[in-house]
Amino acid sequence: MNLQDNLPETLREPASRAWAAILEAAGPTEAPALEGLLERSGFAQQLATVLAGSRYVGETLRRRPWLLVQLATAGHLEAPLREGALEAELAELLARSDDDPGVVLRRFRQRHMLRIIWRDLNRLAPTLETTRDVSWLADACISLGLERCMAELEAKYGQPRGQRSGEAQELIVVAMGKLGAHELNLSSDIDLIFTYPESGSTEGARRSVSNEEFFTRVGRALIALLDPVTAEGFVFRVDMRLRPYGESGALVQSFAALEAYYQEQGRDWERYALIKARPVTGSLRHRRELLQCLQPFVYRRYVDYSAIESLRSMKQLIVAEVRRRGLQGNVKLGSGGIREIEFIAQCFQLIRGGRDVSLQRRELCAVLAECASLGCLPESVVQELQVAYLFLRDGEHAIQAWEDRQTQELPTDPIAQAALAHCMGFGDYDAFSEALAGHRDAVARHFAALIAEDENSTPAPESADLWSADCDPQQLADLGFSDAAGHARRLCALFDSRRIQCLQAEGRERLDRFMPLLLEACAESEHPDLALERSLPLVSAVARRSAYLLLLIENPPALADLAALCGASPWIAEQLATRPALLDELLDRASLYTAPEREALQSELRQQTARLTVDDLEGHMDALRYFKASQVLRVAASELSGRLPLMKVSDKLSFIAEVCLEQVLALAWAQLALRYGEPAREGTGSGFVVLAYGKLGGIELSYASDLDLVFIFDAKKGGYTDGDRSIDNATFYMRLGQKMIHILETRMGLGQLYEIDMRLRPSGDSGMLVSTLSAFEQYQRNEAWTWEHQAFVRARPVAGDEVLAQKVEALRRNILCQARDVGTLGEEVVTMREKMRSHAKVRREDAEMDLKQGFGGIVDIEFVVQYAVLAWASQEPSLADWSDNVRILEALADSGYLPKEQCRALIQAYLELRSVTHQLALQQQPPKLPAKQFATERSTVQLVWESLFAEVTAAGTPEADGTDGAGGKAVPTEAETTFRSDHHNKE
Structure with a gap:
């Protein structure tokens, strides 16, 4: 074999020996076919790179030389695979082979690991294609291996059934970590959790067992199929330690048991782990149901800055472990390694993922891109992190390809170092090391900037003394407060209050750190006395939800804005005290003082409700209330700062109401359509329009305005809905109006969405809640009083069917x-x-x-x-x-x-x-x-x-x-x- 000039001198002799061993093992019948491959353009160079970079490939081909001919002839070394191809291929192999399924799986893995390593080391596949292909390989082995295990045990014990539903049960294998994100490396173990929907027992066989026992046997059988090392190697190493209670916990748990565990005992590191959780088996319905029950534990509805503290603790443990085990040369765990990039992304996911649904993703590079889009990180930082991540993952793959070992340690053997450098595209190991150090330094710098203790978190001694049972008025006066005596009384009363004295240790520690910072922020604001007096009710309100205090401790600019806004407006102070979740909005000063246009509002509301199912009415209502309150806060802050003139303030408040009404109508329609089907009507529109009067109609909405609305519909007279539970059109639209009012007016944690006044409809309170267009027209022409035509001057359609809206607007013009x-x-x-x-x-x-x-x-x-x-x-x-x-x-x-x-x-x-x-x-x-x-x-x-x-x-x-x-x-x-x-x- 001509090894070409592309190999360094150090690697030529090992690669030649590997090739000679492969030809010798192939024998006279297969060696000619192998040698013939060298005539292909570029093939010899690619082969040299792979044999120089991977002893594992050399050994695999020595034992099964025909694999190379098969893969090359089929074109699998040149082209990427489509999704589902691996599962289809493995299913066919298992169906037609008489061999033990474990043997089939192991040989299947060898074949495709050879293909994946070849494409990776020769840079025929980008980094993320490599990680995706390895993940697809694991998915196929898990799902088809599980089918075999289930079939064998069902023949013995019968089919598992749910005790409550009576439905057939299935084992849901949840992929965690890199497999969950389709980011598996070349020699990774697979972290799994086993679960099933519902307790019950098996039916249809002589011996019945509980679902828990049945699925425990299935889980053990699957592990035994994938994990052991045999003469054919292994399929994937299986790690089950991420399950509830770890190694001491049950191997398999029901959905209900999982949910109860995470709600009652779930720890911060388990939240990090579940970010990437992905069910790889089971029906789509059961997969969604499982993820839905895990969602509240992983993503909090508020901005959760406690994740920063958790991250710091976890990082300290990792640093200690790195030092203890001497892992500084580890490209994953060492300083500036892969783990730190993962922590950066996951930190923002846990902090903001409950609010910013776009962060609820598994793929690291996609999450980093969202961090840039949302302003969590500068674009330049994200680019540096993404480039470093791909470089480190390529290096990790090259390290693991050497001997198919699960390691991220940089090699010390000169030949292995030369192989790593060559596969990474460098002339020698020193050049590679220099590039690696540059990437790791950048990652370490950004990671430290994210989790470093804030220098402002240690209060000045003079302000620290003020938060006590004996607050000194003179010290308050020295800080610049005019009503020092009054503030001292308020602070002492708060300090001695039962609400504060009963706080748990962590909450009290955070409050003691926060209060001096608040006093200093208020003292530096334009209206110190008003800021402090109006801020104290907020402190009392959030004292037991100390994550909010931590949010402000970690973000001095947000605390300064809090003091400024409270000093400027008691209305804003009251909004924040009654709706502490709005403190999240203080984190982004650019958005706080920028009220979005209508299109941006629509996009943001869509994003906030995208994760919710149609039947989750409470979730939608919560999301709508937060959206409205946060957007109104932005408008108020913009007005107080002088960035919005009056006309723009009214425009923005009107836009917010219109966008909310559009969403409420869509939600109410979707819920009723699920139950009754859609009403018979002409065209594709809803045949329904919301007509706004008064302040909203006049585009002059104020902060506390209610909404004067009239509902009008236009559909086939005598028509019915097309669902199984059919109702007539008029009843459907009446219920649509009722559902909208319920969504708008129901009081929840964040209050009402809007107060609605329907008394301007034809005949007022005695009239129909929803009018037909013809009835509305008849009333306006023949029965309406002059004051009702006055009101009509300030009426306009704000949501609903565009065609019907045009008809209503034409009627309005005609009447006026x-x-x-x-x-x-x-x-x-x-x-x-x-x-x-x-x-x-x-x-x-x-x-x-x-x-x-x-x-x-x-x-x-x-x-x-x-x-x-x-x-x-x-x-x-x-x-x-x-x-x-x-x-x-x-x-x-x-x-x-x-x-x-x-x-x-x-x-x-x-x-x-x-x-x-x-x-x-x-x-x-x-x-x-x-x-x-x-x-x-x-x-x-x-x-x-x-x-x-x-x-x-x-x-x-x-x-x-x-x-x-x-x-x-x-x-x-x-x-x-x-x-x-x-x-x-x-x-």
Whole structure:
């Protein structure tokens, strides 16, 4: 054999000896075929590399030389395999062979390990293809080996059945670690856990045993098939120590036993292990059921910074083990090795995986990419880690390919070192070592930056003394607090409270570390006294959930933002105290002070609900509530920081509500469709639309606004759903509306999603919850009062069927553009306005102005706009284009029906008044200020009002006595209109 010049001198002689031994073993009948392979382009060079780099391949071919001819002739050395090919090949071999299944499996492994090593050492396969192929090989051996074991034991004991369900049971083999992530190395053992769905016993044979005993026998048989070393070698070394209770625990447990163990006794390292858990046998339904029951243990719903402490503890143990065993040369466990890269990825998975579903992945490189996408790590760091990981894995493979040994230790033998360097593409071992050191240094540096103890975690002595039963007011004053005595009393009361004194040791230690840091953060904020006073209820709320304290300890910028936001707004402080999960949002300052656009909101909500099944209603409701609360917090933080003007604040809050409504409608529809099927309708849309009135309809939502909604559907009259439990269309849509209201209004841990008001539907509380389009149109044309058409000015479809939404919008324009008697219209508008003032007890001479209901306030401007649309849209249809007041006023200015100067003045007054009400809402203050403060704005509004309604006011308006002044229909009470004073005060 011509060894080519590509081999270093050190490796030529060993490779030549290996080839000679293979030819000698092949004998005169097979040697010519082997030698003929050398004529193929590049084959001799590839063969030389493999024989120089792997004694295992040389020994395997010496014993079975025909394997090389088979693989080369079939083209398996050049091309990757498709998924499922290995399992199909092994199934055929087992079916047609009379040999013992263990022999078949071992020879099958030899054949494909030869193929995998050949492609890996010659760089014909990328790193992740190699790890995937080895994992596929293990999957095939496990699944088909299990089939044989099950068949033999079922013949003896019968088929296992569930005691509760009566269904046939199966053994679910869960792959852990690298096999679970399809990242198995060339000579890895396989970490497995055995489980089965349900307790019960076997049926159908003379001797019945419990499911536990049956599957224990199956598990032992599978291990005995795969693990032992025989004359043919082994299949895969099996490690069962990751199961509950380790080596002392039962070999097999039911789903219920597994779930109970992890909930009650699961340890942090087991969370790390289960990140990569992947069932490789069993039905799809049982695999999903198993993963669903493990999910809450692995991924916490909140951002879990306790993972950092756990990681530090685990790393300390590993460092000690490395030193004790002298593993500094280990590319997996040594400093800057593979394990540290895995820890970095898994740390972010455990910290944020419960919130960021995209992190709930098994493949390390994919997780690192998500870390960059989510901003957990800089893109440059992720690139360094990914390059280092692939380099280290290639090195690991080259080390293991040498003798098929499970080791990650760098070789000390000169020939093995030369083989490693050559397979890694280096001219000598020194060059390889230098490159390896560079990668390991980078990994170690990034790992240390992630888990290093924060220098701010040790409080300054002066602040540490303040958190005690004898807090010194003078020390607080020295820190910059004005109300030092008051704060000292509050701190002492909290310190001595039963809630704090009953904390367990770990929680108390974290609180004692946290409080001095909080005091310093508040002292450095713009409003120290307010920040501290408003932060203490939050401390009391989270004291027993100390992971939140750890989150803030580990993130000084988040703690500084907490103090700043609490000092700026009691509303935000209250939101954080009642919903501590929102503290997660403080971790990313860029997103905290950036309110997303509508498309980004839709994408984020989809991601947060992607892991949830349709039937997990509670999970969806929790996710929706967190999504809404976190996004509203971002808007508030952005407004307080001056990054969002008023119009944008309302836009963002309206977008959040719209996206939530879209998701609620989709969820309610999916749940009902599962039960009843879908209603008969034309087209592909839902035939259902959510029509928003009031603040949401006008794109002017505030922080505490409820939602005024009307539900409309348009489907075949007399039609039915197409499910097994069929119901008529009208009933389906009524239940759809009810389901939506339930999802929106049910109080949970994070409160309601939104409070819903449906009283603007046709006939109010006495009307149908969901109206047909034709009934809604008939009501608007023939029965609706003027105040209902006023409300219609600020209505728009916000979720549902686009075709139906267009029909509703066309109806709205048609109604608003009807010709009306302007005199009668003016009387009715003024009558309603006087009634509202009477209900709110507002008078012209009040020293304080009610910014909403007062004379010249927000509602006066809204009534002017609504009157203008109803009075003049028949001549100027553009007035009906918009549902928000500002754009309607701009259209009025363009139309000439109101002077441009007046319209601009009204817009300015409206924005200023609304801006102040927003600010007061964040300070939890009522919308009232000294009347003289807005004298100019009030005067502007009242002048326009008087110019429009002078004749009506002069003639007098009907008394607000509940009639229309002529014995006609009763004027709607305050509670029946969209202009309810309680509604406006809330906002």
